[in-house]
Amino acid sequence: MRKRSSTGVIAGTFVLSLSLAACGSAGGPAAGSGGADGEIGGEITFQTWNLKNEQYTPYFEALVDAFEAEHPGTTVNWVDQPAEGYQEKLSADATAGTLPDVVDMGPEAAYTLGSAGAILDIAEADPDAESDYLDKAWEAMTFDGLGGGTYGYPWYLNTGPSFFNTALFEECGLDPDDLPETYDELFEQARTMGENCDDVSMMARLPVIETFGEYGAQLMNEDGTAYAYNDAAGVELVESFKELYEGQGLTEESLNNLQTNEVEEFKAGRLAYLQGSSYTLNDLKETAPDIYDNIAMGPRIANTAPNMYIESLVVNASSANQATAIAFAKFVTSSENQLEFAKEASVFPSSAGTLEDPYFTEEDGTPETEVRVTTAEQVGEAVVWWPPAFSGAGDAETLREQIALALLGDTSVQDALDASVQYSDERLAAGQ
């Protein structure tokens, strides 16, 4: 019996160790070895995520060939990673010092890698580049919290119109010719819809950090060192959602929904309003033709500037061929190549002047060009509201959870936002 107990102790310790061994840490990134002013040449690796497929592969292969032809003696190895676990891949690479020379990522990842010194401050390494990009795009990659450095060449932008299911508007006593354009109108019509229809709703997701920006809340303090969305406007926004929830205008499922659930609800005909992107129209046409037949589009609902998202190309601070990496990142994000990519991918260029191309200004009467031209106009006034230091995991999840608790009445709206801000401030301080 004693022997069995010993075996049990060993087995138990082993299993326990497995649970504890799941956590790991990292060393810092390796010091840089290549200079930004060096000769262009040698081999670099260019990493994208979720772009190697039938639609985009020819574009990128041609792009790499063109760069290699323009700069003889250079070799660009293009690698693509799946979207699933991309952040984990970046962290593993950065930790191991094996980050590719040029990497495709958003500001959130760039902020984290920039704070760890793993990627290049473009404003310092290539100060002339700023004039090649839209001011807003450049600003979106310039991080106040990191001393005002710019940590990536702006690449493509994305925003989109509001989509409405007019059939649901009619069914629930709303006028499809009087679509909401402000948050006040949206909440009012959502309440009416909740009162008149049981199985459908106007909205199916809690506000996210971009919503606070679009509503008029101040997201961070001036120097980017603390969050501030628990201000009066932020509280007012969440109070409106709470009122809607209490009036049956928001289902309990909505408290837990992610963006994918929202899109599914819209496609299933249970949701009347969707903040879309430039991809949405085609997606609806292909995957939900019944809904597509009844949609109406309007400008993105915002009390302030509408939101947009940005993707960038960062350069590894430890790249052995930094000059080549910089040259390639600038080549990919040049006006000519961004325009071509925008045509392939239904996105918008961040390079200065490219939005003035007739492709973004002239309509041919089809819904597709209507969306493109309208959205391109929107890009001119849009802002990347997502604070780069705001984590898509911890911060965004905590915000959603706290708002849900406030809507359920477990805490007050102010306390919920205060708790969320406190959590994010602690993470921000820990990361600096």
Next chain:
Amino acid sequence: MTTAVVPHDRPVRSRPEPSRSGRGAASRTHSRWFVPWLFLVPALAVVGVFIVLPFLNTLAIAFTDSTMLVPGQFVGLENFGRLLDDPRFVTALVNSSLYVVVVVPVMVLLPLVLASLVTGQSRIMGFFRTAFYLPVVMSAVIVGLIWTNLLGKQGLVNELLQWLNVVSAPLPFLTDRWLLLFSAMFVTVWMGLGYYMVIYLAALANIDDSLYDAAAMDGAGAVRKFLHVTLPGVRSTMLLIGLLSSIAAFRVFGEVYVLTNGTGGVGGRNLTMTMLIQREGTGLQAQTGYAGAISLVMFVLLGGLIAVQLWLQRKQADR
């Protein structure tokens, strides 16, 4: 064909190999002391690299403010103090503990009952054994997705309950805190039944049939045989299953993760300890120091749980 006959009163001993130098043989044996270790090297390497080193690393970083990309500084017990102020930690601890309290007794008893029912050599029993074991070979994610569809508002379970007039409106299995937690527990039990049933089947096979015959001759019915022959016969197996299922229940992740769509439920009220560790300890902005502290607390709690069970086991054996 000849058969060697060995007298019973003489011990059989292998004769030593003739050697020109006895000292040489001893030295050769001595010089090969490492040979057994060579056989162990692959296993030791795996355990060392994937368990011992990460374990020690986690132990070390739990006392630092390290993030995924920055090693961090020693902060003493700060992470543990932060844990006490973190309402998510309390929620996760309550949920994981409740999981142990509810799931473990069911996991110990129900598979035993099932094993007792399906023991035997007939084909129909074989069919049931296979059927009960089937969920074990399915991935937790697939099982979670199946049950997510079944338990949704438009899912089969709600449709059935409404059709039978048991409820007038769909039950919020996937949004209500307690309904979701108990739904996840149900899925865990459903998945684990077959595994523990097989362990019990092996234990049942070791019980001498004559004990059942003797009990029958004494007039015992099926229930009394179960209580007085089967249960004492599998007591040590029950303790083992209690130990294994406690560890598994406290570390529950997949079922709750999938049923909550990866969010930890409405307001994060269904977070479990492992989900909290995953949330804090993964991704580019992971706070590995804090996640390490949560892991360490979980390790200590699980260690305590196991110690109690081993103590109970020893006490049973001493009786």
